[in-house]
Amino acid sequence: MSKKIYITGIGALTAIGNNVSENFISLKEKKSGIGKITQLDTIHKDEIPVAEVKLTDDELLKELDLKKEGAYTRISLLGIKAAKEAIKDAKISDINEYRTGIISATTGAGMVASEKYYHDFLNTDFANDFIKTHEAADHTEKIADYLGITEFMTTISTACSSSANAMMLGARLIKNGILDRVIVGGADAHSKFTLNGFNTLMILDRKPCKPFDNDRKGLNLGEGAAYLVLESEELVKKEGKTPHAILSGYANANDAYHQTASSPEGYGGSLAMQQALDNSNLKIEDIDYINVHGTGTANNDLSEGRAMITIFGNNIPKFSSTKAYTGHTLAAAGSVEAIYSILSLQNKMIFPTLRFETPMEEFNLIPETDLIENIDIKHIMSNSFGFGGNGTVIILSKS
Amino acid sequence: MKAYINGTASLSPQNSLDYNEFLKGIVEYEDDFLKSIKPNFKDYIKPIEARRMSKTVKNGIICSEIAMLEAEINMPDAIIVGTGLGILSDTEKFLEKMLNDNEQYLTPTSFIQSTHNTVAAQIALRIKCHNYNFTYVNRGFSFETALQDGMMHLNEGKKNVLIGGADEMSEHYFHIVRKNGRWKKIAIKNTELLNYKTEGAICGEGVNFFVLSSEKKKNTYAELKSLKTFYKPKNDKEINKKLLSFLENNNINITDIDLVITGQSGDKKGDAIYDNILNNNFIEKPVAYFKHLTGDYQTSSSFAFWLGANILKSQKVPDFIMQNNKKVKKVKNILIYNHYFNINNSFMLLSVI
Amino acid sequence: MEDLTLKLKQQIIEALNLEDMEPDEIETNEPLFGDGLGLDSIDALELIVLLEKNYGIKIENPKDGQKIFHSVKSMAEYITANQK
Numbered sequence: 001m002s003k004k005i006y007i008t009g010i011g012a013l014t015a016i017g018n019n020v021s022e023n024f025i026s027l028k029e030k031k032s033g034i035g036k037i038t039q040l041d042t043i044h045k046d047e048i049p050v051a052e053v054k055l056t057d058d059e060l061l062k063e064l065d066l067k068k069e070g071a072y073t074r075i076s077l078l079g080i081k082a083a084k085e086a087i088k089d090a091k092i093s094d095i096n097e098y099r100t101g102i103i104s105a106t107t108g109a110g111m112v113a114s115e116k117y118y119h120d121f122l123n124t125d126f127a128n129d130f131i132k133t134h135e136a137a138d139h140t141e142k143i144a145d146y147l148g149i150t151e152f153m154t155t156i157s158t159a160c161s162s163s164a165n166a167m168m169l170g171a172r173l174i175k176n177g178i179l180d181r182v183i184v185g186g187a188d189a190h191s192k193f194t195l196n197g198f199n200t201l202m203i204l205d206r207k208p209c210k211p212f213d214n215d216r217k218g219l220n221l222g223e224g225a226a227y228l229v230l231e232s233e234e235l236v237k238k239e240g241k242t243p244h245a246i247l248s249g250y251a252n253a254n255d256a257y258h259q260t261a262s263s264p265e266g267y268g269g270s271l272a273m274q275q276a277l278d279n280s281n282l283k284i285e286d287i288d289y290i291n292v293h294g295t296g297t298a299n300n301d302l303s304e305g306r307a308m309i310t311i312f313g314n315n316i317p318k319f320s321s322t323k324a325y326t327g328h329t330l331a332a333a334g335s336v337e338a339i340y341s342i343l344s345l346q347n348k349m350i351f352p353t354l355r356f357e358t359p360m361e362e363f364n365l366i367p368e369t370d371l372i373e374n375i376d377i378k379h380i381m382s383n384s385f386g387f388g389g390n391g392t393v394i395i396l397s398k399s
Numbered sequence: 400m401k402a403y404i405n406g407t408a409s410l411s412p413q414n415s416l417d418y419n420e421f422l423k424g425i426v427e428y429e430d431d432f433l434k435s436i437k438p439n440f441k442d443y444i445k446p447i448e449a450r451r452m453s454k455t456v457k458n459g460i461i462c463s464e465i466a467m468l469e470a471e472i473n474m475p476d477a478i479i480v481g482t483g484l485g486i487l488s489d490t491e492k493f494l495e496k497m498l499n500d501n502e503q504y505l506t507p508t509s510f511i512q513s514t515h516n517t518v519a520a521q522i523a524l525r526i527k528c529h530n531y532n533f534t535y536v537n538r539g540f541s542f543e544t545a546l547q548d549g550m551m552h553l554n555e556g557k558k559n560v561l562i563g564g565a566d567e568m569s570e571h572y573f574h575i576v577r578k579n580g581r582w583k584k585i586a587i588k589n590t591e592l593l594n595y596k597t598e599g600a601i602c603g604e605g606v607n608f609f610v611l612s613s614e615k616k617k618n619t620y621a622e623l624k625s626l627k628t629f630y631k632p633k634n635d636k637e638i639n640k641k642l643l644s645f646l647e648n649n650n651i652n653i654t655d656i657d658l659v660i661t662g663q664s665g666d667k668k669g670d671a672i673y674d675n676i677l678n679n680n681f682i683e684k685p686v687a688y689f690k691h692l693t694g695d696y697q698t699s700s701s702f703a704f705w706l707g708a709n710i711l712k713s714q715k716v717p718d719f720i721m722q723n724n725k726k727v728k729k730v731k732n733i734l735i736y737n738h739y740f741n742i743n744n745s746f747m748l749l750s751v752i
Numbered sequence: 753m754e755d756l757t758l759k760l761k762q763q764i765i766e767a768l769n770l771e772d773m774e775p776d777e778i779e780t781n782e783p784l785f786g787d788g789l790g791l792d793s794i795d796a797l798e799l800i801v802l803l804e805k806n807y808g809i810k811i812e813n814p815k816d817g818q819k820i821f822h823s824v825k826s827m828a829e830y831i832t833a834n835q836k
Contacts, residue, residue, distance in 0.1 A: 121575040136536035154544040155537040157515035197510035254532040388520025
């Protein structure tokens with residue numbers, strides 16, 4: 001069984017950049033992607049800020065040289081662009097040279113199109129091609145078909161921990177000898193369904209979010225896609241590649257407290273953190289930085305903060321929430337933030353929590369608010385906690 | 400590491416909650432789509448608990464409890480569910496309200512309940528299970544990935560994993576997809592499924608749960624020997640090659656297979672594929688089918704899995720599942736071959752313990 | 753007031769999907785949240801919408817809901833005092 005899982009390719013598309021380089025520049029320059037809704041026709045247009053990918057579907061179709069007739073939903077387009085970047089970055093020329101799989105994640109699936117064409121689906125023939133794109137598997141198949149992957153595919157949907165779970169499954173498939181390499185990640189796009197759904201839960205901030213701030217009012221929804229190429233140790237050695245990082249640990253645990261809220265003491269989160277540490281054979285003092293889930297909701301940040309204190313005691317590592325830049329990209333969050341963590345590891349940087357002003361009164365946890373450079377980081381913990389109590393923690397290490 | 404099936408439970412359009420009841424005879428339908436028989440929910444779930452559970456969540460809770468009871472476990476090491484479409488009813492409820500009332504007066508319940516991982520999450524919530532919890536949503540691979548993940552867990556040292564396949568159909572979604580050619584254009588008798596060589600499958604739904612364990616128990620049904628999935632095969636030749644390769648990798652010959660269960664759905668094009676593979680390899684073998692019992696749905700292979708496990712344990716094979724007249728002797732090895740509109744294909748090998 | 757409490761109970765049963773439950777199974781003075789009927793924060797959000805849709809009363813801050821939604825009785829009293 002392969003011992004180490006390497007990350008050899010990364011690709012990302014968010015509100016702060018159309019590829020990894022652009023994301024990196026925005027992170028360094030503290031440029032957030034949160035702003036007014038421009039791409040959705042909703043009554044909340046002027047009220048609720050979101051983080052939109054700054055490319056329209058038509059622009060994506062053109063760039064990827066795809067035909068509209070192919071019925072590409074927005075998440076398929078975002079996913080193909082990001083996955084393509086990751087494959088190129090991993091310098092893969094023949095996708096089927098080794099046993100290669102794809103695991104993608106989504107929460108909204110094809111809803112952007114389904115809600116637009118809902119009445120057409122039954123009453124006209126106008127949008128028939130989008131009927132089957134409603135299903136979550138559709139975008140994974142479209143990415144697989146674009147890249148030529150046939151060996152293995154699956155799609156995960158576990159709310160906000162989805163793409164972190166995709167990473168975990170990918171690693172386990174390699175360790176269990178089923179695959180040699182896997183493209184893992186997720187994609188989500190803005191829809192009225194998701195926007196209104198979160199709005200009914202009263203957890204959307206009417207201004208750009210303030211993670212871990214005492215005056216935080218909620219999250220901002222974001223859209224995006226991010227993929228990583230995971231390869232076995234044997235394959236990396238054989239190909240003589242220089243990997244980006246090591247996926248050195250992971251764990252999934254369930255809060256089992258409530259359908260949407262996290263437990264006040266962050267039990268599920270602390271379990272996932274401890275199990276990820278155990279899985280990576282690392283101790284708490286080995287963690288140099290945490291990319292927290294940090295959505296900016298009253299509930300998450302309190303619960304997550306308590307979980308961090310449970311695990312790290314008085315020695316909480318430096319931490320920040322990059323959702324202050326990208327909004328909460330839902331299923332893509334885990335993989336987006338894994339890529340940001342890799343950028344931190346490789347460039348010896350920690351990105352700040354934008355707009356943080358006042359520490360939470362419940363405890364003394366202060367996230368990083370400035371860009372930190374020239375800092376030696378060996379191990380990063382990245383948290384993703386979702387609805388249904390689903391909590392995943394991954395640990396990335398310098399390779 | 401071996402994978403034993405230590406608990407099973409099924410809620411489907413047949414009397415599958417009890418295998419002996421199921422054996423008594425096929426429940427006949429002539430409907431647009433086959434709907435699961437409703438159990439008495441109050442026997443299992445209090446109204447205050449059931450308020451936030453759709454039909455499929457309730458069925459999932461009931462089936463998981465029964466399977467765990469049979470397997471003599473209170474807490475599984477993992478809960479893994481496969482669902483192709485998630486909870487359609489709540490998705491539609493929220494979507495329709497949103498569209499009809501122009502995004503006003505919306506409430507969170509149906510939104511929360513529409514999330515794909517709600518079945519797995521509600522099971523965990525109910526039994527306070529803090530362990531691994533995953534949901535796969537990849538059409539006709541959803542249940543298979545759940546099984547594969549479960550097998551990996553056993554390989555990694557875990558003892559018991561709870562695996563489920565769950566899908567529901569709604570009136571609205573049914574009509575949309577029928578318009579797109581997936582389902583039969585008219586209601587047909589499920590008992591005459593194989594007589595209709597026309598376009599479209601018979602549609603259905605169901606929830607099936609299992610406990611896979613690393614240890615044999617007195618209740619053990621069977622062993623899940625192996626599983627293989629493959630995507631959009633180019634032609635029947637490729638499927639045939641994959642089949643022979645699957646058997647070879649498992650050190651098993653065609654002569655060792657005592658029963659084949661295939662997923663004929665009534666769709667002319669899709670069923671021709673099964674017929675070719677059967678004619679090439681299993682012409683002398685007893686062959687059964689199951690979609691006339693449950694209809695086709697993206698996790699319907701979980702019903703075939705339930706059927707196979709129960710046959711191996713009881714050695715009772717009902718006439719009404721047989722496609723041919725070949726006599727069924729002692730059943731030691733069952734091969735299940737299923738595809739979802741030839742996009743997602745799978746082979747499963749189950750053996751007696 | 754009695755008519756209103758009965759109507760409210762029926763509306764609560766419908767809004768919260770308490771299938772197979774009858775109005776007389778909900779005590780007028782019993783706490784709705786925590787011990788008692790056992791509702792939670794999501795149900796509170798449902799009740800906020802119920803008040804707005806059926807009685808035209810808007811609750812801006814969900815935290816005010818705690819007092820208002822304490823029991824069917826307190827809900828009825830609030831509605832009587834504030835209905836437009």
